[in-house]
Amino acid sequence: MTPEQVRALLEDSGALQKGHFRLSSGRHSDLYVQKFRVFERPDATRALGAALADLFDFAAVVSPAVGAVVLGFSVALARGARSVFAERVHGELKLRRGFTLGAGERVLVVEDVVTTGASAREVVELAKGWGADVVGVGALLDRSEGEVELGAPLSSLLRLEATSWEPEACPLCAAGTPLEDPGSRRL
Ligand SMILES: [Zn+2]
Numbered sequence: 001m002t003p004e005q006v007r008a009l010l011e012d013s014g015a016l017q018k019g020h021f022r023l024s025s026g027r028h029s030d031l032y033v034q035k036f037r038v039f040e041r042p043d044a045t046r047a048l049g050a051a052l053a054d055l056f057d058f059a060a061v062v063s064p065a066v067g068a069v070v071l072g073f074s075v076a077l078a079r080g081a082r083s084v085f086a087e088r089v090h091g092e093l094k095l096r097r098g099f100t101l102g103a104g105e106r107v108l109v110v111e112d113v114v115t116t117g118a119s120a121r122e123v124v125e126l127a128k129g130w131g132a133d134v135v136g137v138g139a140l141l142d143r144s145e146g147e148v149e150l151g152a153p154l155s156s157l158l159r160l161e162a163t164s165w166e167p168e169a170c171p172l173c174a175a176g177t178p179l180e181d182p183g184s185r186r187l
Pocket residue numbers: 020028029167170171172173174179
């Protein structure tokens with residue numbers, strides 16, 4: 001899939017919305033990402049997973065729960081690989097449920113959206129702690145500003161330039177565009 005096709009798929013499903021949004025950080029943005037609008041569509045998620053699987057050579061996928069589990073499953077399905085996920089236990093990502101990663105196993109970390117990359121980096125470290133050979137981080141969206149150091153090479157299906165402003169500096173406020181609060185709608 002080309003980045004243009006990925007963007008069209010995200011927009012058509014409502015996962016990528018254009019407008020004027022108040023983010024949970026308090027900043028204003030002209031884009032809002034609600035990834036589960038696309039992950040609730042298995043056909044679309046299967047296509048995205050296959051596109052990500054094509055970018056790497058791996059035998060197992062590990063994803064941070066909950067957000068990336070569906071995408072990770074889809075990537076693993078496309079390759080016939082194992083799919084495991086990491087969960088937070090007292091604030092730290094761990095493998096539970098009897099999941100393991102093998103020493104030297106070629107492992108792909110799958111993340112839905114990389115912004116600061118903190119969760120992806122933590123999963124990379126977790127996998128390395130099991131002795132796995134981490135081949136990379138595959139992400140649906142890369143929203144990072146500049147280079148993020150994840151401990152493994154990042155490839156994404158779509159790179160979105162971060163577009164957010166402090167409210168005082170927001171050009172959409174200046175233009176009088178009504179502000180939406182997707183956080184409150186989500187509740
Ligand atoms: Zn604004």
